[in-house]
Amino acid sequence: MHIDLTGKVALVTGAGRGIGRNIADTLAQEGARTVVTDVRQADLDDVTQEFAHNGWEGRQYLCDVRDFARITDVVAEVVDTYGRIDVLVNNAGVGPGGPVEALSEEAWDMNLDVNLKGTFLMCKAVVPVMKRQRSGRILNAASFAAIVPSIGSAAYAASKAGVHYFTRVLAGEVGPWGITVNCYAPGMLPTDINDFAQSPPERQQRLLDTLTIRHWGRKEDVSNLLCFLASDLAGYITGTLIDVSGGKLATQIPRVAYDRAAAEGAYEFE
Ligand SMILES: NC(=O)c1ccc[n+]([C@@H]2O[C@H](COP(=O)([O-])OP(=O)(O)OC[C@H]3O[C@@H](n4cnc5c(N)ncnc54)[C@H](O)[C@@H]3O)[C@@H](O)[C@H]2O)c1
Numbered sequence: 001m002h003i004d005l006t007g008k009v010a011l012v013t014g015a016g017r018g019i020g021r022n023i024a025d026t027l028a029q030e031g032a033r034t035v036v037t038d039v040r041q042a043d044l045d046d047v048t049q050e051f052a053h054n055g056w057e058g059r060q061y062l063c064d065v066r067d068f069a070r071i072t073d074v075v076a077e078v079v080d081t082y083g084r085i086d087v088l089v090n091n092a093g094v095g096p097g098g099p100v101e102a103l104s105e106e107a108w109d110m111n112l113d114v115n116l117k118g119t120f121l122m123c124k125a126v127v128p129v130m131k132r133q134r135s136g137r138i139l140n141a142a143s144f145a146a147i148v149p150s151i152g153s154a155a156y157a158a159s160k161a162g163v164h165y166f167t168r169v170l171a172g173e174v175g176p177w178g179i180t181v182n183c184y185a186p187g188m189l190p191t192d193i194n195d196f197a198q199s200p201p202e203r204q205q206r207l208l209d210t211l212t213i214r215h216w217g218r219k220e221d222v223s224n225l226l227c228f229l230a231s232d233l234a235g236y237i238t239g240t241l242i243d244v245s246g247g248k249l250a251t252q253i254p255r256v257a258y259d260r261a262a263a264e265g266a267y268e269f270e
Pocket of ligand 1: 016019020043065141
């Protein structure tokens with residue numbers, strides 16, 4: 001099997017850093033002309049430099065996914081430049097949290113506006129382009145939080161659960177045009193959005209205890225999945241949430257298997 005994205009045009013939101021940046025790099029490496037957007041200009045400049053260094057074709061746009069006027073301008077410019085948009089990755093996300101009684105309205109709105117409404121606005125602008133092409137791939141960042149949320153993540157979890165169901169409905173609406181829409185649940189992957197790898201060792205162990213594959217996620221775990229989903233090979237997959245979180249959603253207490261493996265001498269806890 002050969003995943004080849006040559007000739008495709010991909011747009012990745014929130015691609016200045018973190019998972020989104022790795023997704024953009026990987027799509028470009030596989031031959032896609034990749035457009036990166038973010039709200040942080042310095043990060044965008046950094047990505048552009050990396051693209052130039054590697055000889056990859058692409059463009060960058062400062063674009064807040066909450067700003068529909070700016071989104072429509074960016075989409076129009078991308079279509080002017082490349083003539084099409086084959087892949088849209090709605091990766092941009094935020095996660096300010098806290099217990100419900102202490103959660104500010106601002107934090108609630110931020111989660112819902114960026115994670116859920118931002119995904120909606122990007123799709124609203126790009127779907128007409130994909131309909132004209134009679135093809136397209138839309139990939140939305142959900143989260144394991146959409147299925148098993150953490151305490152203190154009400155706003156984030158609600159937004160990601162919203163992304164999951166938004167994905168299903170949109171997939172149904174655009175199927176006749178050859179467009180597929182899926183979402184994915186990364187994790188637990190240390191980036192600037194979380195403090196997994198900075199937390200005290202006991203908390204880290206507690207978090208790792210929830211994983212079937214007992215180590216932090218890597219950005220390439222997500223990017224590899226997305227390259228496949230973006231390709232022509234994935235045309236029969238739509239309307240689903242794909243878990244790429246080391247089996248966090250698989251069983252209740254995966255630690256039991258590691259204790260057993262340790263008793264058999266097959267595993268050592270660090
Ligand atoms: N890291 C994980 O373990 C994990 C787990 C589940 C889901 N996710 C999701 O994956 C996605 C990427 O997260 P990450 O871990 O790389 O975090 P990150 O904070 O490193 O990256 C998020 C990116 O989104 C950008 N962004 C924020 N607000 C924006 C806005 N209004 N408009 C445009 N861009 C904006 C940021 O500037 C940043 O570049 C997010 O949607 C996140 O919810 C991550």
